[in-house]
Amino acid sequence: MAVRILLVDDHPIVRQGLRTLLEGRPGWEVVGEASDGIEALDKVEDLQPDVVVLDVTMPRMNGLEACRLIQQKRKTSLEVLFVTQHDSPQMMREALDAGARGYVVKSNAARDLLEAVEAVSQHRVFTALARSPHVLSSDS
Amino acid sequence: MKLRILLADDHEIVRRGLCSLLQKREGWEVCGEASDGREAVDMAKQLKPDVVIVDIGMPYLNGLDTTRQLLQLDPNFKVIVLTITDSDQVIREALDAGARGFVLKSDAARDLVAAVEALQSKRMFFTPRVNDLVLAGFLEKGHAISRNEPPDLPTLTAREREVTQLLAEGKSSKEVAVLLNLSTKTVETHRSNIMRKLSLHSIRDLVVYAIKNNIIQIQMPPQLRPSETTVV
Numbered sequence: 001m002a003v004r005i006l007l008v009d010d011h012p013i014v015r016q017g018l019r020t021l022l023e024g025r026p027g028w029e030v031v032g033e034a035s036d037g038i039e040a041l042d043k044v045e046d047l048q049p050d051v052v053v054l055d056v057t058m059p060r061m062n063g064l065e066a067c068r069l070i071q072q073k074r075k076t077s078l079e080v081l082f083v084t085q086h087d088s089p090q091m092m093r094e095a096l097d098a099g100a101r102g103y104v105v106k107s108n109a110a111r112d113l114l115e116a117v118e119a120v121s122q123h124r125v126f127t128a129l130a131r132s133p134h135v136l137s138s139d140s
Numbered sequence: 141m142k143l144r145i146l147l148a149d150d151h152e153i154v155r156r157g158l159c160s161l162l163q164k165r166e167g168w169e170v171c172g173e174a175s176d177g178r179e180a181v182d183m184a185k186q187l188k189p190d191v192v193i194v195d196i197g198m199p200y201l202n203g204l205d206t207t208r209q210l211l212q213l214d215p216n217f218k219v220i221v222l223t224i225t226d227s228d229q230v231i232r233e234a235l236d237a238g239a240r241g242f243v244l245k246s247d248a249a250r251d252l253v254a255a256v257e258a259l260q261s262k263r264m265f266f267t268p269r270v271n272d273l274v275l276a277g278f279l280e281k282g283h284a285i286s287r288n289e290p291p292d293l294p295t296l297t298a299r300e301r302e303v304t305q306l307l308a309e310g311k312s313s314k315e316v317a318v319l320l321n322l323s324t325k326t327v328e329t330h331r332s333n334i335m336r337k338l339s340l341h342s343i344r345d346l347v348v349y350a351i352k353n354n355i356i357q358i359q360m361p362p363q364l365r366p367s368e369t370t371v372v
Contacts, residue, residue: 012249017157083153110152 002027003121006049008040008066010058018053018083021113028117037061041069048076051121054100056084056091064098071099079120083109087130102126143260144171146189148180148206149222150198158193161252168256177201181209184217191259193252196223196230197357199309200319204354205301207237218259222248226267230354241265296334301355303330307343308350
């Protein structure tokens with residue numbers, strides 16, 4: 001299945017790593033990149049991705065705020081997947097409350113990212129914290 | 141002959157990005173990847189890379205202590221430190237530890253290739269802010285920032301720093317003993333010495349000390365909404 005992905009992280013080297021991983025899947029395309037929440041909003045509007053892979057801590061506008069605004073303003077059924085340093089159940093709850101469908105921790109991103117993008121692109125929830133080996137993946 | 145680079149970062153995603161960047165250069169090869177400082181030191185012993193790129197914030201052994209251990213092993217190792225912060229203290233510690241390059245992670249895509257090229261040509265590479273700091277130190281004191289300046293705080297031994305990091309990461313004395321191949325009693329002795337030297341009274345104090353002195357790094361999350369704020 002074709003999936004169009006927007007990458008949002010303030011570190012270009014992280015975006016490069018995510019891109020390398022994601023573009024290995026046939027049919028998946030990284031259609032754009034943004035380095036903060038404000039740029040993400042513009043790119044979502046222009047590119048209409050299926051999945052937005054979003055960091056939490058970014059300058060100008062953090063990922064949680066960007067996620068809320070993306071959900072308010074979106075015109076198509078895009079989904080947000082957080083990929084973040086914050087291995088915290090509280091932060092994960094906040095992310096899901098902001099409208100995200102997925103949450104994975106950067107330390108395990110290489111392991112969890114592909115499955116997470118697959119799940120959220122099909123509108124299924126996917127969450128995995130590093131501290132807990134339990135992976136939650138369910139239909140919403 | 142290829143330039144051989146060892147990468148040390150606890151995030152595989154970052155290592156993939158670094159690999160992708162560095163291996164585009166003809167004649168450069170990423171000869172190994174380590175996910176923590178201890179692994180980096182072991183791999184450096186075996187692989188003898190030309191350049192080692194270390195993230196400052198790694199578990200078990202942070203990047204600064206990794207740098208110190210690498211240079212004790214072989215003073216010819218060329219180390220570039222990658223960090224999310226360029227605070228004065230971090231810069232001084234990186235220089236003090238013997239790093240020959242200092243690159244901000246946020247600028248790695250732009251600066252890392254130039255940093256590796258500099259080290260390949262036996263030059264050093266630092267971000268402009270580091271250059272400013274070195275120059276400021278030179279002008280104020282009439283000498284370059286010296287590795288021999290007496291520390292402001294009591295000095296921990298290398299082993300004590302290792303134990304400090306592991307305890308601050310939440311490991312028990314028994315777990316530390318297993319990781320460092322020591323007896324639990326020895327670890328307890330180190331722990332007592334550390335607490336005494338630093339006048340600390342609890343593990344919480346130790347964690348605060350470790351954060352302030354870049355032995356462990358944390359990234360502060362954005363402020364949660366007021367209704368969700370937890371007061372500790």
